[in-house]
Amino acid sequence: MERVGGLEARAFANPRADRTARFRPEQAAVINARAVHAAHAEISRWPGYAPTPLVSLPALAREAGVAQVWCKNEGLRFGLGSFKAMGGSYAVLRHLVEHLRTSGHAVTSADLIADRFRERTAAITVTSATDGNHGRSVAWGAQLFGCRCVIYMHAGVSVGRVRAIEAFGADVVRVQGNYDDSVRVCADDARRLGRQVISDTAYPGYTDIPRTVMHGYGVMVEETLTQMPAGVRPTHLFVQGGCGGFAAAIHGRFWELWGADRPRLTVVEPVRADCVYRSGEAGHPVAVRGGLETVMGGLACGEVSMVAWPILDVGTDVFMAIGDDWAIRAMQRLAAGPSGDLKIVAGEAGAAGVGGLMASVATESIRRIIGLDDHSRVLTIISEGATDEEVYRTIVGRTPTDVIAA
Numbered sequence: 001m002e003r004v005g006g007l008e009a010r011a012f013a014n015p016r017a018d019r020t021a022r023f024r025p026e027q028a029a030v031i032n033a034r035a036v037h038a039a040h041a042e043i044s045r046w047p048g049y050a051p052t053p054l055v056s057l058p059a060l061a062r063e064a065g066v067a068q069v070w071c072k073n074e075g076l077r078f079g080l081g082s083f084k085a086m087g088g089s090y091a092v093l094r095h096l097v098e099h100l101r102t103s104g105h106a107v108t109s110a111d112l113i114a115d116r117f118r119e120r121t122a123a124i125t126v127t128s129a130t131d132g133n134h135g136r137s138v139a140w141g142a143q144l145f146g147c148r149c150v151i152y153m154h155a156g157v158s159v160g161r162v163r164a165i166e167a168f169g170a171d172v173v174r175v176q177g178n179y180d181d182s183v184r185v186c187a188d189d190a191r192r193l194g195r196q197v198i199s200d201t202a203y204p205g206y207t208d209i210p211r212t213v214m215h216g217y218g219v220m221v222e223e224t225l226t227q228m229p230a231g232v233r234p235t236h237l238f239v240q241g242g243c244g245g246f247a248a249a250i251h252g253r254f255w256e257l258w259g260a261d262r263p264r265l266t267v268v269e270p271v272r273a274d275c276v277y278r279s280g281e282a283g284h285p286v287a288v289r290g291g292l293e294t295v296m297g298g299l300a301c302g303e304v305s306m307v308a309w310p311i312l313d314v315g316t317d318v319f320m321a322i323g324d325d326w327a328i329r330a331m332q333r334l335a336a337g338p339s340g341d342l343k344i345v346a347g348e349a350g351a352a353g354v355g356g357l358m359a360s361v362a363t364e365s366i367r368r369i370i371g372l373d374d375h376s377r378v379l380t381i382i383s384e385g386a387t388d389e390e391v392y393r394t395i396v397g398r399t400p401t402d403v404i405a406a
Ligand SMILES: Cc1ncc(COP(=O)(O)O)c(C=O)c1O
Pocket: 082, 084, 133, 134, 200, 240, 241, 242, 243, 244, 245, 246, 247, 298, 299, 301, 349, 350, 383, 384
């Protein structure tokens, strides 16, 4: 496996960050309490729902010289292995409910799960491009709610991740090129064949569904609020960036809730797939071209989601890019769990937030930019578990089962 960027780490303070700025209507149009509460009420009724754990890692906090590190472990989400389980599937459900409503049928998720409208839903095909986790969520949602599904995956996505999607009954189409190429082929085929695109990234003329996907992600914040010790808030948030939807959903909710007291957001990306970072430098969305090579597969996006940008533009405090070895170190550190820290199975993209924290404390200039000190309370999200067990074993040297058993 080629590692890109080694232990490189770069970061800069966002010159447009405005911590006193109100959460404005253009941001609330993307994510807001009402939409997230609706998603939470819906998703928490699905079979297999359980809040993912929020784990305190005191030894990691000591090593980092901060007061506290919390990791929310999305590897345990719905047995799908990532937070994405709540985004694409939720958007599939909303699409089916809306489609049936316009043909005169008021249906609930329970009706669809019980196959009461199968004849109608089986005629609908949802589709998406993915580098793994989003497609898994769409395919799972299609299976759960009873419609057809076609998923597009670029050449760099591992065979294990293709198999995982096929296991949910979806057809998989392989596409030459990178993630953004697969997005375009998917959109062209959907137009031609009358399929509904369920994408986690927004582009001109296509924004409603990516917003709905982000509402599903917002459930993580609702859970975190009840899991944090009463009256305690994180001061810093490290969230990994692909197209930026994840970071914008999480941070948008904290911003709406806590205003200027929200945690300081660092968006962490791979050095060669740093579209949020580059957009932060330019002051407007810019695309990163090329192969977007990184072991952090879920983050290999070259274009910022246009609905995420209004939140990240002013809401991001620090933009950061890290080499693959930081993600790998974070995976190994989380699996080892020294000095009594709980052992956590984190996938390559999943560990990137912790990798960003480790890179920041190893680089004094970055630590200062982020403003970490011994009073800091850091919240990170392990956004995926071992979504490809073979890749995980190659990197960590043990299987996920062995890590947990140890
Ligand atoms: C595990 C994981 N973490 C983080 C992300 C980033 O999410 P977004 O593309 O919404 O920024 C992804 C995206 O696929 C992912 O799979």
